[in-house]
Structures are given as structure tokens and as C-alpha cells.
Amino acid sequence: MGLSTRECKKIVISGGTERQKQILENMGITCELFECNELPDMEFKELQNEMKLQEIANFRGRKAAKQLVSRTRYNFVIISVETAVIFNKRILKTPKTRAQAVRILKSLSGNTHKVASGLCVWWGQKGVTVCDETYVKFRELTAEEIEHYVDTENYSFSGGYDILGGGAKLIESIEGSFWNVAGVPVNKIYEILDEEYLFKLFENTECGMWNKDKLSDRGGII
Amino acid sequence: MKKLKLTTVCSRPAMEVLKQIGVNFEPYGGIIPVDIDSDRAMMEICNKIISESDEKTIVLVAETGIYLKDERLGVPGNKEEAAEQLKKLSGKTHRFITRMCIGGAGEPPETAVCETKVAMKEIKEWEVRGYLSMCDFRYPGAYDLTGPGSFFVRSVQGDFNNIKGMPVSVLMELLNNKYGISIVNGKNIFAKGSTEK
Numbered sequence: 001m002g003l004s005t006r007e008c009k010k011i012v013i014s015g016g017t018e019r020q021k022q023i024l025e026n027m028g029i030t031c032e033l034f035e036c037n038e039l040p041d042m043e044f045k046e047l048q049n050e051m052k053l054q055e056i057a058n059f060r061g062r063k064a065a066k067q068l069v070s071r072t073r074y075n076f077v078i079i080s081v082e083t084a085v086i087f088n089k090r091i092l093k094t095p096k097t098r099a100q101a102v103r104i105l106k107s108l109s110g111n112t113h114k115v116a117s118g119l120c121v122w123w124g125q126k127g128v129t130v131c132d133e134t135y136v137k138f139r140e141l142t143a144e145e146i147e148h149y150v151d152t153e154n155y156s157f158s159g160g161y162d163i164l165g166g167g168a169k170l171i172e173s174i175e176g177s178f179w180n181v182a183g184v185p186v187n188k189i190y191e192i193l194d195e196e197y198l199f200k201l202f203e204n205t206e207c208g209m210w211n212k213d214k215l216s217d218r219g220g221i222i
Numbered sequence: 223m224k225k226l227k228l229t230t231v232c233s234r235p236a237m238e239v240l241k242q243i244g245v246n247f248e249p250y251g252g253i254i255p256v257d258i259d260s261d262r263a264m265m266e267i268c269n270k271i272i273s274e275s276d277e278k279t280i281v282l283v284a285e286t287g288i289y290l291k292d293e294r295l296g297v298p299g300n301k302e303e304a305a306e307q308l309k310k311l312s313g314k315t316h317r318f319i320t321r322m323c324i325g326g327a328g329e330p331p332e333t334a335v336c337e338t339k340v341a342m343k344e345i346k347e348w349e350v351r352g353y354l355s356m357c358d359f360r361y362p363g364a365y366d367l368t369g370p371g372s373f374f375v376r377s378v379q380g381d382f383n384n385i386k387g388m389p390v391s392v393l394m395e396l397l398n399n400k401y402g403i404s405i406v407n408g409k410n411i412f413a414k415g416s417t418e419k
Binding site: 026027028029139141142144145148149152163164165166168169170171172173174175176177178179186187190200201202203204205210212215216217218219220 | 234239242243244297343348349351352353355356357358360361366367368369370372373375376377378379380381382383390391394404405406
């Protein structure tokens with residue numbers, strides 16, 4: 001038996017960013033941010049890439065669940081996402097300096113890398129953790145292009161690019177979930193709500209999760 | 223560098239992509255006399271606008287369609303049509319095909335094509351109903367990747383900006399090969415048009 005409509009208020013993104021919130025809100029999903037920047041304890045560093053991301057997501061999901069569920073029972077669906085670029089079997093960090101950004105973009109140039117997200121969805125007493133993956137292929141970038149790119153674009157993202165921003169100029173093609181690359185694996189979220197929690201988003205059109213004003217008129221294609 | 227102007231004929235989402243990648247342009251202000259339903263029609267329009275423009279203008283015409291097998295899906299006019307489209311797309315892979323034509327004074331326009339595949343999950347009856355009861359379906363295929371219709375999208379294969387009508391990868395190749403212009407390289411060489419970024 002799934003969780004009922006009246007118990008569902010909104011999505012809370014644990015350790016989430018303003019950007020992730022915006023993405024969901026543009027899809028008509030109401031959400032809130034729960035601050036949580038901690039990482040799990042030392043042992044998790046031994047984990048392999050995708051498992052590491054899942055562990056981080058799970059940790060943050062659990063933390064938020066402990067705080068929120070006890071107070072408000074089943075009113076929140078907590079999600080947490082940890083996204084990273086994985087290339088040559090390593091997680092690429094977010095470049096902190098221009099030089100790092102240039103180095104990363106050089107290595108990604110002309111190649112295909114993976115963008116993986118650890119995703120945890122927590123509702124009530126139950127948490128489900130999965131991983132979503134998208135392959136991204138970069139064009140061949142000239143040295144000049146890379147230099148100009150880091151001078152004009154924000155490179156504070158894993159892999160040094162933002163698919164929703166200047167990254168569009170670097171990417172030749174993708175394979176997999178588009179929104180996963182942007183940091184919000186919406187398909188998996190939807191799937192988990194549907195299959196694990198038996199909560200049908202499109203059936204529960206009256207639940208607090210939907211912001212109908214955002215949905216009814218998006219301008220169409222015109 | 224020669225000051226150039228880019229005049230465009232493309233959809234609103236396509237223009238958003240141009241803005242996102244920092245390309246200045248001016249949407250063509252005149253009337254498009256024919257439906258852009260073939261390469262020939264596209265070149266006709268491109269040539270017409272070129273003849274109306276000065277030598278420093280590059281004209282870009284882009285047109286996107288969504289195809290299921292060989293059937294082209296238009297923008298549904300009402301909920302019933304939208305529901306039918308979603309049922310057709312359910313569980314299958316459809317394609318976005320954008321045809322582009324680019325040219326300027328004194329040269330034959332060049333065309334290019336870009337295809338992106340989108341695989342949809344199985345969409346249930348109640349999902350269609352719920353979706354249409356709330357959402358704006360005025361898009362080809364009744365969905366738009368930036369909206370809740372993306373819950374139905376299982377995966378995208380290819381240039382994702384092609385879905386919005388402006389395949390950046392192809393555009394950049396065209397600009398580079400034809401005019402030696404790289405939009406990542408230097409200052410934005412297209413003059414600011416009436417559309418500010």
C-alpha cells in the first residue's frame with residue numbers, strides 16, 4: 001500500500017543547491033533545501049566511484065530524514081543527489097583554479113566521459129539509493145578554445161563545465177538522461193516514487209508537490 | 223574582424239539556445255511566405271532573406287520536426303490530439319531532426335541536418351491524463367524536455383540542444399567550416415541585435 005496523497009507535501013533536497021531547486025521548480029515540483037554539506041565518515045573514501053556517490057547521497061538523505069521525519073512524519077519526500085564526472089575510472093573534482101580547469105577540459109576534449117549521480121530518496125522510514133549514469137562526448141577542443149572558455153565561463157562544476165550553461169558549446173552528444181548531467185536525475189526520482197513508494201506523481205495531481213501555475217502555461221513552442 | 227550580423231529564422235526555444243551559448247543574433251522580422259517543409263523551401267527562404275540583407279549579414283534558418291518512424295508529429299491542437307501523440311510515443315524511440323541552412327551575400331547557402339533520438343518509457347493511461355490535466359502540451363510530441371514531460375523521457379542520444387531546435391554541435395561546425403568563426407574562440411563577433419542576452 002502506497003503513501004496517500006494528503007500525506008505528501010513537498011520535496012526536500014538534502015545538501016541541495018539553489019540550482020537543483022530551480023530545475024525541479026521549473027518542472028512544476030515544489031521543493032525546499034535542507035542544508036547538509038557533511039560527508040560520511042572516513043571509510044567511505046575506500047569505496048569505488050559510483051558507490052561513493054551513492055554513499056554520500058544516502059548519508060545526506062538519512063541525516064535529513066532523522067531531523068524532518070521525526071517532527072513531521074510523512075510530509076516530506078527527501079532526496080539527495082551527488083553528481084560527478086567520472087573519467088579514466090576516476091571522479092574528477094571540481095576545479096578550484098584556472099589551471100586545474102584547463103587541465104581537466106584538455107583531458108575531456110574529444111573523449112567520452114560518464115556523469116554519474118548517487119541518488120537517495122527517503123520517505124517515512126524507508127530510503128532507497130540508486131545511481132544514474134549518462135555518457136557525454138566532448139568535441140575536439142583547441143587549446144585556444146579551452147583558454148577562452150575558462151576565461152569566460154564558470155568552471156566550478158565537476159568536470160569543469162555546466163551543461164545548462166557554457167557546457168553546451170563543448171558537448172557534441174550525450175547518451176542517457178539529460179537532467180542527470182545537470183545534477184537532478186529526474187527519471188530515476190520519478191521511477192523510485194512510482195516503484196518503491198507506490199506514489200504516482202501524475203495520479204496525485206492534487207498533492208502539494210505540484211505547482212500548477214508553473215505548469216499550465218509554459219509558452220509552448222511559439 | 224569584419225562586423226557581422228546574424229539573422230535567424232527559428233523557434234523560440236532555439237533562440238534561447240543561441241542566447242545560452244552567447245551568440246548575438248536578430249530574429250528575422252519579415253514574413254515567411256512558405257512553410258519550411260523541405261530543404262528546397264528552406265533554401266528559398268534563406269535566399270530571400272539574403273537578398274534583403276546587406277553583405278555583412280549571415281542568414282541562419284533552422285527548422286525542427288519530431289518523427290516517429292516516418293510520421294512527423296506536429297504541435298497538438300487540443301488535449302485529445304496530445305493524448306494520442308503521447309500514446310504513440312509511449313515505449314518507443316522518436317527522433318528530432320533539425321535542418322539548418324546558412325548563407326550570406328554572393329554564395330549558395332549550405333544545409334546541414336542533425337538527428338537526436340529520444341527514448342520514452344511506457345506511458346500509462348493515467349499518466350497521460352494526469353499530465354494533460356495540468357501541463358502545457360503545446361509542443362511537438364506534446365512534451366518539452368525542460369518541463370514535466372521529461373519524466374516520460376528515458377534517454378536522449380545525440381545533441382540535446384537539437385531537441386530545442388538549435389543543434390549547437392552542427393551550428394559550430396557550419397560556422398567554423400564556412401566562415402572560420404568559432405563561437406568559443408573570440409569575442410562575440412556578431413553585433414548585438416534587438417534580442418539582448
